[in-house]
Amino acid sequence: MGSHHSLGATPGVLIIGLITGALLPACSPSELSAREVSESAQAPTNTLVVVDRPISEELGVDPQQALINLGRRLMFDVDLSRPRGVSCGMCHDPQLGWGDARPQGKGVQDNTLDSGVNYHSPDAAVAGNRFKTILTPRNTPTIYNAHIFSNLFWDGRAGDLRHQAQFPFEAGPEMNSNWVDHIIPTIEADPTYVQMFVDAFGDSTVTRARGSEAIGAYEETISVFDSPYDLGALDTLEAQGYAVFTASGCTTCHVEPFLSDDSFHNTGVPTAGVNALTGATDLGFGVRTDLTVEPNVAIDEPADYAKFKTPQLRMLAVTGPYMHNGAFATLEEVVEFYDQGGGPDLSGTGTKDVNIQPLGLAPAEKAALVAFLRTGLMGTEIK
Numbered sequence: 101m102g103s104h105h106s107l108g109a110t111p112g113v114l115i116i117g118l119i120t121g122a123l124l125p126a127c128s129p130s131e132l133s134a135r136e137v138s139e140s141a142q143a144p145t146n147t148l149v150v151v152d153r154p155i156s157e158e159l160g161v162d163p164q165q166a167l168i169n170l171g172r173r174l175m176f177d178v179d180l181s182r183p184r185g186v187s188c189g190m191c192h193d194p195q196l197g198w199g200d201a202r203p204q205g206k207g208v209q210d211n212t213l214d215s216g217v218n219y220h221s222p223d224a225a226v227a228g229n230r231f232k233t234i235l236t237p238r239n240t241p242t243i244y245n246a247h248i249f250s251n252l253f254w255d256g257r258a259g260d261l262r263h264q265a266q267f268p269f270e271a272g273p274e275m276n277s278n279w280v281d282h283i284i285p286t287i288e289a290d291p292t293y294v295q296m297f298v299d300a301f302g303d304s305t306v307t308r309a310r311g312s313e314a315i316g317a318y319e320e321t322i323s324v325f326d327s328p329y330d331l332g333a334l335d336t337l338e339a340q341g342y343a344v345f346t347a348s349g350c351t352t353c354h355v356e357p358f359l360s361d362d363s364f365h366n367t368g369v370p371t372a373g374v375n376a377l378t379g380a381t382d383l384g385f386g387v388r389t390d391l392t393v394e395p396n397v398a399i400d401e402p403a404d405y406a407k408f409k410t411p412q413l414r415m416l417a418v419t420g421p422y423m424h425n426g427a428f429a430t431l432e433e434v435v436e437f438y439d440q441g442g443g444p445d446l447s448g449t450g451t452k453d454v455n456i457q458p459l460g461l462a463p464a465e466k467a468a469l470v471a472f473l474r475t476g477l478m479g480t481e482i483k
């Protein structure tokens with residue numbers, strides 16, 4: 101669990117989450133200050149790096165708040181995508197529970213052009229090329245409480261928020277952009293943006309590491325722990341539902357109080373074997389590229405086939421559809437799924453979790469469980 105979240109208040113010093121040179125292949129050493137490089141050279145992957153931000157302090161700016169303000173702007177800036185028009189906040193929309201209310205995300209385009217040219221090649225700039233619109237292979241997760249996870253994405257291929265934020269910009273199906281060619285020049289052309297980097301980091305250098313850092317810091321504020329469940333204020337029906345929740349073994353994986361174990365399980369979600377985009381098998385955690393190590397490592401582990409991350413459960417009423425592929429539109433369907441003992445094991449390697457068994461719940465118990473999930477876990481967003 102990200103211990104750095106509470107550490108920003110130390111005067112004159114901020115704790116920077118895992119933005120180490122080792123994690124950032126596109127980030128040349130010259131993009132980092134000497135201090136950051138020397139720190140990161142010693143820091144193992146996924147550890148915290150401490151940097152001074154004296155200039156912001158001298159200017160009278162709270163660097164932590166400046167970092168959050170910068171992250172908010174980056175997250176909602178459609179100009180950072182290619183072609184311009186998609187921001188993080190369009191798929192992770194605060195009005196839609198920080199998701200998109202769709203089974204699969206809708207991104208800018210394929211990472212190839214209509215001509216078949218890969219956008220990374222110089223030919224991509226040739227006039228007349230048009231990008232193809234494309235869906236993301238998986239459901240867009242909410243950002244609510246994503247700071248509790250140390251491995252993000254449904255297959256856990258990224259690290260925490262400050263690590264994850266560097267990837268969507270460059271993903272073809274999402275924002276199809278590039279820090280060096282597009283994002284950094286776009287930011288540097290805007291004096292207000294540059295000042296925001298000065299306020300947050302003490303100088304005007306714009307890097308991928310700094311941008312990801314700021315977005316992560318902003319996302320860490322999207323935190324909800326004031327639901328009736330948190331406040332001990334469940335009504336009668338919700339309290340009955342909570343009793344069903346614990347008696348049914350839900351907390352084995354949806355571990356209290358975060359309601360996730362930050363780990364991966366095969367529950368037999370109906371189309372868990374199928375990547376809806378490509379038609380290829382989506383084996384989740386079992387077949388992933390580990391982005392937290394450099395160079396990235398391709399992992400193929402049959403014992404983990406068809407396992408997906410246990411999501412957190414607060415704000416469920418506004419974060420549907422549910423599961424890694426948006427298989428269920430309603431919480432009633434989710435409860436019915438668990439009551440039947442999940443779905444068939446599509447892994448081919450026998451990975452379905454033994455804790456997923458038929459429950460035999462009575463209709464009143466199902467209704468109570470739905471009430472707990474739908475209203476018992478609804479909070480207000482704390483900013």
Ligand code: HEC
Nearest residue numbers: 187188191205206207236238239240241252253254268274
């Ligand atoms: C086209 C829609 C789209 C855009 C644009 C987009 N995302 Fe996502 N986001 C997704 C999808 C889909 C996933 C799940 C992908 C997976 O698990 O393989 C995801 C996953 C995530 C996660 C992991 C959440 C979790 O619980 O594991 C975070 C955090 C996130 N996105 C933040 C961002 C940020 C920051 C940006 C902008 C830099 C961004 N996203 C842009 C669709 C989008």
Ligand code: HEC
Nearest residue numbers: 348349350353365369408409410411422423424438453455
């Ligand atoms: C063996 C671990 C495990 C147990 C036990 C378990 N879950 Fe889950 N839960 C998961 C995983 C993993 C997912 C995501 C599966 C996927 O997307 O393929 C999930 C997804 C969900 C979701 C969808 C959340 C979202 O945002 O998409 C809900 C709701 C949920 N579980 C509720 C429950 C309830 C209620 C119980 C008890 C009846 C329960 N879970 C028992 C692991 C578990």
